[in-house]
Amino acid sequence: xxxxxxRLNCGETLEIQIIRRVLKEMNLVTKVSGLxxxxxxxxxxxxxxxxxxxTAPQQLPVLIDGVKYASNDSAxxxxxxxxxxxxxxxxGDIYGYTSKEQNQFKAELKSANTVRANTIQPNYTxxxxxxxxxxxxxxxxxxxxxxxxVGSYWNDNxxxxxxxxxxxxxxxxxxxxxxxxxxxxxxGLAVSSLVPYGWNDETSSVFFSN
Numbered sequence: 504x505x506x507x508x509x510r511l512n513c514g515e516t517l518e519i520q521i522i523r524r525v526l527k528e529m530n531l532v533t534k535v536s537g538l539x540x541x542x543x544x545x546x547x548x549x550x551x552x553x554x555x556x557x558t559a560p561q562q563l564p565v566l567i568d569g570v571k572y573a574s575n576d577s578a579x580x581x582x583x584x585x586x587x588x589x590x591x592x593x594x595g596d597i598y599g600y601t602s603k604e605q606n607q608f609k610a611e612l613k614s615a616n617t618v619r620a621n622t623i624q625p626n627y628t629x630x631x632x633x634x635x636x637x638x639x640x641x642x643x644x645x646x647x648x649x650x651x652x653v654g655s656y657w658n659d660n661x662x663x664x665x666x667x668x669x670x671x672x673x674x675x676x677x678x679x680x681x682x683x684x685x686x687x688x689x690x691g692l693a694v695s696s697l698v699p700y701g702w703n704d705e706t707s708s709v710f711f712s713n
Contacts, residue, residue: 562574562575562696562699563595563596563597563699564595564596565579565582565585566591566594566596567579567581567582567599567600567601568599568605568607571596574597574699574700579599579701581601582599582600583600583603584601584602584684584685584686584687585597585599585600585686585687585702586598586600586608586612586615586687587687587689587694588615588692589689590614590615592692597700598611599700612687615671615672615689616713629647629669630645630646630667631646631647631665631667631670631709632645632664633653633661633709634662634663634665635657635661635662637663637695637696637697637698638663638696639665645667647669648711649708650709651679651681651708652680652707652708657706659704659706659707661704662696662703663693663694663696664693664694665693666688666690666693667691671689671690672688672689673687673690674686674712675688675705676707676708676709677707678707679707679708682708686700686702
């Protein structure tokens with residue numbers, strides 16, 4: 504059984520968390536007073552990409568085992584594993600697979616990993632963000648370590664995701680301990696609504712992979 508190592512930052516606003524991260528990475532200060540006052544100055548130029556991605560998918564068609572379906576087609580329910588990467592974004596699709604043992608599924612993950620091999624920054628702790636509502640609204644938490652159970656409050660309560668860039672993949676799992684179906688989102692991309700793909704309010708654990 505894998506151990507939960509998640510780090511959820513629920514007590515501060517997203518603006519404050521981002522400012523803390525910026526200041527830490529720039530080695531400017533270790534403690535800052537008046538962060539709320541500073542947020543108006545620093546937040547506008549830094550957080551927009553993380554909180555309101557312009558390229559987030561909205562009911563994209565799903566290519567299941569090589570066959571394209573509309574997101575509202577009943578066949579989408581047959582897919583157990585989803586992948587949203589740069590290649591899928593470029594084609595305007597989300598990839599779906601009925602088995603993780605399929606060669607197509609393995610090849611897609613490997614291909615995306617190869618493309619990103621020179622861009623990953625392991626020490627850059629840009630977290631992934633998980634939102635209670637679609638379109639990155641409502642409550643949220645951030646994490647950059649795997650979480651074997653998101654807890655009673657967040658269990659089956661995630662509707663949109665921004666994938667951080669410190670890993671190749673942010674992976675949502677249907678069950679606790681990383682079990683069941685999975686939704687792979689490439690680092691730096693976002694899904695504004697999990698509803699069309701049958702994943703709204705279904706996530707119980709999250710892991711990160713390179």
